[in-house]
Amino acid sequence: MKYRIDNLQYCNWSRDIFQINREANLDAVHATVVYHEDFDEFIQRTKEWDKFFTENSDLIFLGRSFKDIEKANSEKKTAIFFGFQNCSPIEDNIALVEKVYEYGCRFMQLTYNNQSLLATGCYEKNDSGVTNFGREAIKEMNRVGIVVDMSHSAEKSTFDAIEISDKPIAITHANPSFWYKAIRNKSNDLLKTLSNSGGMLGLSLYPHHLKDGSNCTLENFCTMVAKTVEIMGAKNIGIGSDLCINHPDSVVEWMRNGTWTKSKNYGEGSKNKPGFPKQPDWFLDARGFNNLERGLKKIGFNEDELNGILGNNWYNFYKGIN
Amino acid sequence: MKYRIDNLQYCNWSRDIFQINREANLDAVHATVVYHEDFDEFIQRTKEWDKFFTENSDLIFLGRSFKDIEKANSEKKTAIFFGFQNCSPIEDNIALVEKVYEYGCRFMQLTYNNQSLLATGCYEKNDSGVTNFGREAIKEMNRVGIVVDMSHSAEKSTFDAIEISDKPIAITHANPSFWYKAIRNKSNDLLKTLSNSGGMLGLSLYPHHLKDGSNCTLENFCTMVAKTVEIMGAKNIGIGSDLCINHPDSVVEWMRNGTWTKSKNYGEGSKNKPGFPKQPDWFLDARGFNNLERGLKKIGFNEDELNGILGNNWYNFYKGIN
Numbered sequence: 087m088k089y090r091i092d093n094l095q096y097c098n099w100s101r102d103i104f105q106i107n108r109e110a111n112l113d114a115v116h117a118t119v120v121y122h123e124d125f126d127e128f129i130q131r132t133k134e135w136d137k138f139f140t141e142n143s144d145l146i147f148l149g150r151s152f153k154d155i156e157k158a159n160s161e162k163k164t165a166i167f168f169g170f171q172n173c174s175p176i177e178d179n180i181a182l183v184e185k186v187y188e189y190g191c192r193f194m195q196l197t198y199n200n201q202s203l204l205a206t207g208c209y210e211k212n213d214s215g216v217t218n219f220g221r222e223a224i225k226e227m228n229r230v231g232i233v234v235d236m237s238h239s240a241e242k243s244t245f246d247a248i249e250i251s252d253k254p255i256a257i258t259h260a261n262p263s264f265w266y267k268a269i270r271n272k273s274n275d276l277l278k279t280l281s282n283s284g285g286m287l288g289l290s291l292y293p294h295h296l297k298d299g300s301n302c303t304l305e306n307f308c309t310m311v312a313k314t315v316e317i318m319g320a321k322n323i324g325i326g327s328d329l330c331i332n333h334p335d336s337v338v339e340w341m342r343n344g345t346w347t348k349s350k351n352y353g354e355g356s357k358n359k360p361g362f363p364k365q366p367d368w369f370l371d372a373r374g375f376n377n378l379e380r381g382l383k384k385i386g387f388n389e390d391e392l393n394g395i396l397g398n399n400w401y402n403f404y405k406g407i408n
Numbered sequence: 409m410k411y412r413i414d415n416l417q418y419c420n421w422s423r424d425i426f427q428i429n430r431e432a433n434l435d436a437v438h439a440t441v442v443y444h445e446d447f448d449e450f451i452q453r454t455k456e457w458d459k460f461f462t463e464n465s466d467l468i469f470l471g472r473s474f475k476d477i478e479k480a481n482s483e484k485k486t487a488i489f490f491g492f493q494n495c496s497p498i499e500d501n502i503a504l505v506e507k508v509y510e511y512g513c514r515f516m517q518l519t520y521n522n523q524s525l526l527a528t529g530c531y532e533k534n535d536s537g538v539t540n541f542g543r544e545a546i547k548e549m550n551r552v553g554i555v556v557d558m559s560h561s562a563e564k565s566t567f568d569a570i571e572i573s574d575k576p577i578a579i580t581h582a583n584p585s586f587w588y589k590a591i592r593n594k595s596n597d598l599l600k601t602l603s604n605s606g607g608m609l610g611l612s613l614y615p616h617h618l619k620d621g622s623n624c625t626l627e628n629f630c631t632m633v634a635k636t637v638e639i640m641g642a643k644n645i646g647i648g649s650d651l652c653i654n655h656p657d658s659v660v661e662w663m664r665n666g667t668w669t670k671s672k673n674y675g676e677g678s679k680n681k682p683g684f685p686k687q688p689d690w691f692l693d694a695r696g697f698n699n700l701e702r703g704l705k706k707i708g709f710n711e712d713e714l715n716g717i718l719g720n721n722w723y724n725f726y727k728g729i730n
Contacts, residue, residue: 179668180667201542203523212536213536214528218523218531218669219523222668346541
């Protein structure tokens, strides 16, 4: 088997994007459908996706389990798996966990940068870990089959989630902090614990997570992958590109500010660079997977390892979700 | 001036209760209108209150500022001030702070037992303090005139709130933990800091906060008041009875469990005693204010101090809200 999976994209979805993802031979994409939306707003997002699925049925369909990755592969389509960057759609209601699952959700971050009802985000000053409601929610996510995603969470909360969850968790899009000390990147300790528990790290191609940002070289990135494999092994690493293609800058402003602040928050950006950063020229969109393949080969990965990192590891992880 | 104020009740509201409050000469009551409700549900609660105000206009009206306490006193009515036991009505939206103010909200707890988006509740294992959104919300509450209430919050969060808030905050219903170590009762350090910052403590008559619970004696309670005055002075103490009259036990179950857990949470109760506790016989309802007056006199409080504790201190605090 040779699957190609990008386990995090949040593009300004259009037929163009779906075509590009097919050109990149992506069998599956974990697509962010919600940042700050509540339950009703999430349902609206699913209706927009229904339209995408109808109008682009030659390219995409809604993914519900690992079998849809196999189906996509044989039909030369891309299975779209829904995910949330925040837990806002379940509001304060444990019963909504099952509801959002029914509507297709397969990944849910417990937090997006700030404190949520479930855990602490990476941009808070203090991290109290997974909350009372968080423990209940993780149990319920385990039961129905939604992956706990801690990409934007603070460290203690992430350790807690690994411990509390009966199923392996994921960090769908982040990089190791030994390589680049972005607030969101993860410590070696955390990556080891993640890997030992069967959890997955999706390596990010978002410039704010890359050494040298938009100027990061393919070689530098692939060297980082090799070092990360030394820490985590080669089976628990995949790609979660965090591609945010074709969005106006107002979208990143909304991602960061939601409706929680009257002053401006720049998140990973800054007052002088508030917008989306420019992608590295070797990963302008998902077709950059071909460059990754070349780069990883060059650095010395064998076929098995390479296919694992570019998709098979995620495929195996999906097998354990339900 | 001689005002009588009960700065926390959550009764099963009816004409009977409003009459009892008048018999107790209450000029103002801070009434809980929301526990776990979101914004739309809060608006529903205000409609229910509109009906109460219309049908009982000889007894109650909506209080909006300290002037309504004066008005109530002269008209022999009770001004009802709306408050929230949780911040759920503002959801994740800073703009809703001003909206809920417009609909009458004058007190808002940042948390109810569990972690909220703003701060940590007293039943969480760890307390990370006031969050990013919490800082913004406090600033906005200060601006529009909603009091920060930390009755059900954890200690660090409460210290944070006192420090962050430009206006004095309140603990509308709790007792000192030197007297009885309920999870929700407050430490001497916290009470001193509260008092030094101009904040108010509303002493609770809810049996779970009382030494000896339902069997707490009037004398024992009044001795506690005297000791608390030694810590805080006599000007920053009032009454917030936490009276929950005429509710079925399903209501206290809902208060504790909301919709956040599938297992049962007993809060201050226990599996064997899950329901509302019995009130002490000297404070079965607000007419117990007369017993308090007698008890406080007996313990040695002078007229000024006594009137302060039974209402004037809250009246002075209300003067500073807007």
